[in-house]
Amino acid sequence: MRSYNQLCGLAKALDVIGDRWSLLIVRELLLREGGARYTDLREGLPGIATNLLAERLRELEQAGVVEREEAPPPVATTLFRLTARGLELRDAIHALGRWGSPLLAEAAGDETFLSHWLALPLEIYASDHAPAERPGTIEVRAGGDPVLVQVGGGEVRTRLGSDDDADMQLTGPPKVIVGLFTGKLTLADAKNYGLRSEGDPSVLARVQPAAFARTRARPAARA
Amino acid sequence: MRSYNQLCGLAKALDVIGDRWSLLIVRELLLREGGARYTDLREGLPGIATNLLAERLRELEQAGVVEREEAPPPVATTLFRLTARGLELRDAIHALGRWGSPLLAEAAGDETFLSHWLALPLEIYASDHAPAERPGTIEVRAGGDPVLVQVGGGEVRTRLGSDDDADMQLTGPPKVIVGLFTGKLTLADAKNYGLRSEGDPSVLARVQPAAFARTRARPAARA
DNA sequence: CGGCATCCACAGTGATACTG
DNA sequence: CAGTATCACTGTGGATGCCG
Numbered sequence: 001m002r003s004y005n006q007l008c009g010l011a012k013a014l015d016v017i018g019d020r021w022s023l024l025i026v027r028e029l030l031l032r033e034g035g036a037r038y039t040d041l042r043e044g045l046p047g048i049a050t051n052l053l054a055e056r057l058r059e060l061e062q063a064g065v066v067e068r069e070e071a072p073p074p075v076a077t078t079l080f081r082l083t084a085r086g087l088e089l090r091d092a093i094h095a096l097g098r099w100g101s102p103l104l105a106e107a108a109g110d111e112t113f114l115s116h117w118l119a120l121p122l123e124i125y126a127s128d129h130a131p132a133e134r135p136g137t138i139e140v141r142a143g144g145d146p147v148l149v150q151v152g153g154g155e156v157r158t159r160l161g162s163d164d165d166a167d168m169q170l171t172g173p174p175k176v177i178v179g180l181f182t183g184k185l186t187l188a189d190a191k192n193y194g195l196r197s198e199g200d201p202s203v204l205a206r207v208q209p210a211a212f213a214r215t216r217a218r219p220a221a222r223a
Numbered sequence: 224m225r226s227y228n229q230l231c232g233l234a235k236a237l238d239v240i241g242d243r244w245s246l247l248i249v250r251e252l253l254l255r256e257g258g259a260r261y262t263d264l265r266e267g268l269p270g271i272a273t274n275l276l277a278e279r280l281r282e283l284e285q286a287g288v289v290e291r292e293e294a295p296p297p298v299a300t301t302l303f304r305l306t307a308r309g310l311e312l313r314d315a316i317h318a319l320g321r322w323g324s325p326l327l328a329e330a331a332g333d334e335t336f337l338s339h340w341l342a343l344p345l346e347i348y349a350s351d352h353a354p355a356e357r358p359g360t361i362e363v364r365a366g367g368d369p370v371l372v373q374v375g376g377g378e379v380r381t382r383l384g385s386d387d388d389a390d391m392q393l394t395g396p397p398k399v400i401v402g403l404f405t406g407k408l409t410l411a412d413a414k415n416y417g418l419r420s421e422g423d424p425s426v427l428a429r430v431q432p433a434a435f436a437r438t439r440a441r442p443a444a445r446a
Numbered sequence: 447c448g449g450c451a452t453c454c455a456c457a458g459t460g461a462t463a464c465t466g
Numbered sequence: 467c468a469g470t471a472t473c474a475c476t477g478t479g480g481a482t483g484c485c486g
Contacts, residue, residue, distance in 0.1 A: 001243075001477085002459085005270060007336040010250055010316060010343060013323025018243070020224075020478075027233055038449050047228060049479050054450050076486090077448065092322050093233060095315035100236025113230040120233060225457080225478085243459075261468050272460045277469055300467065 016063045017089065021048055021056050023096070026065065026082065026089050031119055031147075031160050035069060035079030046112045065089070094124050115144030118174050119158035122149055125182040126156045126207035136203040139166040142174045149181075151207055168199035183209035239286045240312065244271055244279050246319070249288065249305065249312050254342055254370075254383045258292065258302030269335045288312070317347050338367030341397050342381035345372055348405040349379045349430040359426035362389040365397045372404075374430055391422035406432035 001019045004011040017023050028044040029036055036044075042053055057080060060066040065086040069079045082089075097120050122140070128151050135152025139162050146162040170177060172195035179185035180195065187201055197204075224242045227234040240246050251267040252259055259267075265276055280303060283289040288309040292302045305312075320343050345363070351374050358375025362385050369385040393400060395418035402408035403418065410424055420427075 004247065005334050006247075006340070007327060007330060007334040008250075008340045008343065009320040009322075009324035009327060009347075011247060011323070012326035012330075013319040014246060016323070016326070018241075018246075020241070023237060023241075024227065024229075024234060027231075039447080042449095047479085049481090050449085051451070051480095052478070088322055092315065092318035095318040096236040097232040099232075099311055099315050100234070100239070101232035103235035103239070104230065104232060107230060107235075111228050111230040117229070117231045120231065124232075265468095270460085272462090273469070274461095274471080275459070301469095 013092070016065065017060075019056060019059065021045065021052060022060060023089075023093065024048075025053070025056055025060065026086060027093060027120065029066065029080065029082045029086065030090060030093065031116060031158065033081065033159055034161075035081040037077055037079065041080065044114060044116070046114075060086070093120075097121070098124050113174070115142040115174060116147055116160055118142060118178055119147045119149075119160075121178050122147070122181045123156055123158045125178075125209070126151075127209075128152065128154045128156055128207060130206050133206070136168075136206065137163055137166040138168045138170060138203055138207075139163055140177055141169070141171040142177050149207070151203060156207055166199065167203045168197065168201065170204075171196045180204070181207065236315075239288065240283075242279060242282065244268065244275055245283065246312075246316065247271075248276070248279055248283065249309060250316060250343065252289065252303065252305045252309065253313060253316065254339060254381065256304065256382055257384075258304040260300055260302065264303065267337060267339070269337070283309070316343075320344070321347050336397070338365040338397060339370055339383055341365060341401055342370045342372075342383070344401050345370070345404045346379055346381045348401075348432070349374075350432075351375065351377045351379055351430060353429050356429070359391075359429065360386055360389040361391045361393060361426055361430075362386055363400055364392070364394040365400050372430070374426060379430055389422065390426045391420065391424065393427075394419045403427070404430065 001015065003015045017026065024045055025041065028041050032040065038053070042048065042050060045053065057066060057068070061068060064083055066080055067083050069081070071077050071079055101121065101124075126149070131154035135150065137151070138149040140147045140149060145160050148159055148161045148163055148166065150157045150159070170180070172190065173193070176185065176190050176193045176195050180187065180190045185193070187197065187204060191197065224238065226238045240249065247268055248264060251264050255263065261276070265271065265273060268276065280289060280291070284291060287306055289303055290306050292304070294300050294302055324344065324347075349372070354377035358373065360374070361372040363370045363372060368383050371382055371384045371386055371389065373380045373382070393403070395413065396416070399408065399413050399416045399418050403410065403413045408416070410420065410427060414420070
């Protein structure tokens with residue numbers, strides 16, 4: 001992309017990640033801190049042309065946002081992951097995701113959906129209300145690849161993967177999962193909408209917006 | 224721009240403001256809440272083609288981010304301003320600007336610079352440490368259009384303009400101004416680097432990063 | 447299969463000129 | 467002042483081919 005050539009932090013940021021697809025590539029990589037294969041990324045980005053993915057990865061690598069690791073012969077695959085500098089884009093992606101979320105309500109319905117994308121709203125809207133307690137984990141299954149929600153130290157982080165030792169396991173439709181984590185649904189309500197849960201519910205209460213975790217208010221009492 | 228067609232808040236946000244120039248147009252409008260004329264915007268966005276500015280404004284208007292007001296015959300000009308929804312982009316712009324700021328250090332030097340752009344770092348790095356006190360105002364002059372920094376209620380907001388009743392007036396080179404507001408320079412240090420100040424310095428101490436406002440540490444003690 | 451490179455039709459961009 | 471018109475150029479999306 002052509003540089004804006006402006007001495008401004010915003011313009012410089014857009015010089016690096018303002019290209020089409022770039023921030024969505026970072027979104028995918030944020031969920032795969034262990035590293036992602038080229039084909040993983042391509043499947044997580046429906047609609048991207050394969051030459052564009054290769055080009056963007058090259059640009060992001062040169063900008064110090066992405067690094068690649070050539071796995072040795074037995075595996076013989078390339079792994080892409082975010083650098084420390086790339087991980088710092090999390091706040092910006094959260095802010096943009098938060099701004100864009102209201103637009104989902106008026107979605108036409110022909111959009112593609114991959115279940116692991118709900119990791120982003122979970123990270124945005126959930127928060128750890130008990131930073132002093134020991135870390136906890138929730139495994140979420142909403143049809144596709146399972147997502148792990150990790151809570152601790154005041155932070156909520158999500159990543160692709162599963163963990164048999166998770167404190168809680170949730171299975172259900174994406175909308176119900178999101179409603180649950182944003183506090184619009186209590187656990188009891190969510191179960192009426194098709195949620196199945198196992199394990200210790202206290203981890204969930206810990207991340208739901210405070211007012212609801214305590215009062216167990218009716219759903220949608222606060223949109 | 225073609226839609227990503229993904230059921231994801233980030234993708235939806237990028238559908239609206241992911242086009243080239245779009246976020247920079249919002250940056251300009253954030254500083255002119257009273258409304259900006261077409262030519263004001265064009266001058267604040269060096270390098271933009273006039274047809275693109277017109278097209279982007281149309282798209283942003285349709286997306287509900289920008290609204291236009293046709294001023295009545297005596298003025299006979301069109302004013303563009305952000306809607307409430309557009310103002311909500313402030314957080315995302317701050318996050319991106321914060322991420323991009325480190326890139327300014329390695330700037331080539333051939334970038335164009337407009338002094339009112341320093342309003343963005345001031346808003347990002349300054350913060351109101353005395354939310355309970357009455358609002359204060361600092362007028363900043365760094366070569367071009369003067370910028371007003373308004374402090375109060377825990378917030379710091381900047382906009383283009385001047386105010387003869389401002390509590391403090393600062394005049395000096397952009398880098399010194401930024402150093403002052405980010406806490407890398409004390410007021411005394413900044414004066415050695417060419418800053419001129421009038422009025423009540425307590426408003427400035429109120430917005431500088433806490434450690435420095437209190438301890439008056441040496442510059443660059445914390446990068 | 448994973449990781450691209452190449453090719454092509456087309457949409458978006460940038461510079462300039464022109465207009466009500 | 468606030469755009470529209472034009473046109474060369476560049477970036478994008480889709481298909482396909484290649485190579486270890």
